[in-house]
Amino acid sequence: MPWLHPGRVAALQSALAQRILVIDGAMGTMIQRHELQEADYRGERFAQGYDALFAPEASHTHGPGCGCQAHDQRGNNDLLTLTRPDLIRGIHDAYLAAGADLVETNTFNSTAISLADYHLTHLVRELNREGAKLARAACDAAGARTPDKPHFVIGVLGPTSRTASLSPDVNRPGFRATSFDQLADAYREAAGGLIEGGADVLMVETVFDTLNAKAALFAIDDAFAAAGGRLPVMISGTITDASGRTLSGQTAEAFWYSLRHARPLSIGLNCALGARDLRPHIDVLARIADVAVSTHPNAGLPNAFGGYDETPEDMAGVLHVFAAAGLLNLVGGCCGTTPAHIAAIAEAVRGLPPRALPQLEAAA
Structure with missing residues (x-):
């Protein structure tokens, strides 16, 4: 299957062969700085009350007793792509000005499974398409x-708010709140929107359950088939605590071997831990993976108030050593x-050579 954007794919592969590429930083952290209220999330489009958030073809009536009428949107950061595109574009611009080579779409929760928490499943395709367009x-302006x-x-595909491998009910270990097919359906729709909006790469990120990731990769292949071409795919898992394992119980090594069949552009780790704590797990991936290795860790561990205290200088110093x-x-x-x-x-990484890859050396 051909590349959807062969020129951009070639440029990305060439850049990877020459230097360490820089991914942007947190979207949510930057949004939180604006201290937005409910009206900010709703914007003009959804300011006329809660009913405006729902699809016009909804089969039920939103009366006074309907719970979804009283559902807040504050905290639904992905909705800001539609209601405050200026704010989201400004964050992208700031990261590009800071030196990012790649920026992530504001679509971490833009799947039907996660958006169901906000009763906005009908916006999935639009949120992903418009997020990629922003x-x-x-990127084009930069x-x-x-x-x-x-x-x-x-184009970011987050882990969703459900897990296919674990039960959310300790009293029913065999129960699952979702299925592989439901996850695949959700990811297929989201991936289609990201492709339509002009993403260069799709990234399945913050993976805490490898079965969720497998559903995403299966759905991505379907979306590529529908689009008539492929994009490179990045995969990034999350080691949840000092156990050195994902939530579904895999080490970094097992995580890679479970997903290498997808032939991703890169494998990596993000979130949950700071760079210092991720070091041994990145060491493992760097030793065994025959694709590019990525990491985008947190700014240390959260403090007692849920904030992050690691300074830019401290974090950069650790990653320079990596x-x-x-x-x-x-x-x-x-x-x-x-x-x-x-x-x-x-x-901190300027001028340092990228980790050597046989296929990149051949391309260079």
Whole structure:
């Protein structure tokens, strides 16, 4: 199957062969700085009351007793793509100005499973399409200023709010709140929107359950078939605690071997831990994976108030050691990171060679 954007894919592969590429930082952290209220999330489009949020073809009546009428949207960051595109575009622009080569779409929760919590499943395709368009416009504008340095859009597919491998009910260990087919359906719709909106890469990220990731990869293949071409795919898992395992119980090594059949552009780890705590797990991936290795860790561990205290300088210093040891091809930030963190990380890895890959050496 051909590449959907062969020129951009070739540019990305060339850039990976030459240097360590920088991914942007946290979207949620930047949104939280604006201290938005319910009206901000609703914007003009959804300001006329709760009914405006629902599909016009909804089969039931939203009367006074309907629970969804009273459902708040505050905290639904993905909705801001439609109601505050200026804010989301501004965040993309800030990360690009800080030195990011790749920016992630504001679509972490834009699947039918996660959006069901907000009663917005009918917006899935639109949120993904428009999220990709916003990031695409930001990258194109940055590329026009620096034609020798292309910028790329990562279409983000988050883990969803449900797990296929574990029961949410301790009294019913065999119960599952979702199924492989339901997850695949959700991911297929989201991936189609990201492709339509102009993403350069799709990333299945913050994977805590490998079965969820397998459903995503299965659905992505379907979406590629429908589009008549492929995009590169990145996979990034999350080691949830000091056990060194994902929530579904896999080590970094097992995680890679469970998903290598998808032949991703990269495998990596993000979220949950800071860079220091991720080091041994990135060491493992760098040793065994025959694709690019990425990491975008948190700015340390959360403090007692749920915030992140690791400074840009401290985080960049740790990741410089990763890069100098030849462990990285792509690096960025997750929770708690800001454009200041990304600027410091970009400077810390500047001039250091990317982790050597046989296929990249041949391409170079």
